[in-house]
Amino acid sequence: MLARGEPLKYHECMATVLDREEYIEQAYFFRTFRERMGSNQATQEILEGVHEEILSTTRLPLAIQFLATEMKHTGLLSSGFARLGHYFTPFQTYVIHRTEEEAARFTMDTALQVLEREAEYRSGQPTPQGLFIYQFEVLSRNKLGYDEGLAAIAVDPFYGTDWRDYAQLVRRQGGTVEFADLVYLRSEFYLIEQRRQHPNYQPPAPPMFGEKEGKIARANRGRDPLYLFAALQRQLGYPRVPRPTPPDDLATRFLALRARVRDLEQRLQLVESELRGQIDLSKFGKPEMFKPGSDEE
Secondary structure, eight states: OOOTTOOOOGGGOOOOOOOHHHHHHHHHHHHHHHHHHHTTOOHHHHHHHHGGGSOTTSSHHHHHHHHHHHHHHHSOHHHHHHHTTTTSOHHHHHHHHHHTSTTOOSOHHHHHHHHHHHHHHHTSOOOHHHHHHHHHHHHHHHTOOHHHHHHHHHTOTTSOHHHHHHHHHHHHHTTTSOHHHHHHTTBHHHHHHHHHHOTTOOOSSOOOBOHHHHHHHHHTTTSOHHHHHHHHHHHHOOOOOOOOOOOOSHHHHHHHHHHHHHHHHHHHHHHHHHHHTOOOGGGGOOOGGGSTTOTTO
16 A cells, blocks of 8 residues: 555556547546536545546546545545556556645646646557657656656556667656757657768667657757757647646735735835935844954954
């Protein structure tokens, strides 16, 4: 059983590539789950009811019922995902797991959007290139941690051996080599460039990306990786990673406005006091260098 804060063991996960109808229902489940949480419904209540709406010819209703039971026993949604390693992927488990860590800034709302968008992509005509870039951007944009995150990606059943090796390469070198270079150097475009100069050139490892991906990656070397992701989405139709939206309710806007008014009032008081020659610098304390016992005194 997975306890809060316990690291996930991805080698134990035995997920397989599911039928298209499973991913369509997963996308519906994650979207409905998120919407009902936004309406202040309890997680347990949602899980106990939503399974009846899912297509019964899929395995998802049974998975949801198991999640509801696991929530009762552990209070953790990721525990159920981890124990259903034959159905949910390690990446799905990891995304949910990160929302349950102490002081987590990654919200369940964002996590469910991420999983919904991924399931929608898998239900279409996914490619290893598109899925890998999507998952990597999720880690990067939400600061979820590359080491554990790439370990989860590496054992995704969608990838073959070459892609698993590539994920491990990115995991090892991601902190020292730019991601744009890791894409460019493993692309068909790089291979074409090398063979123009050396016709007999043979790459030490097979290309993982096409010619267009390589061109885009080379154009983004030395830049923020988010620009690379955005270019791949614009040019090649790669899936877009959901971005967390700041709260825009009236209470939040009122608090922000009140804080700005308070700041303006304080500044105005300082200006008025200075004009009257009544400003009291003692309110701001003495700098360290002028305090008794300092070396500068």
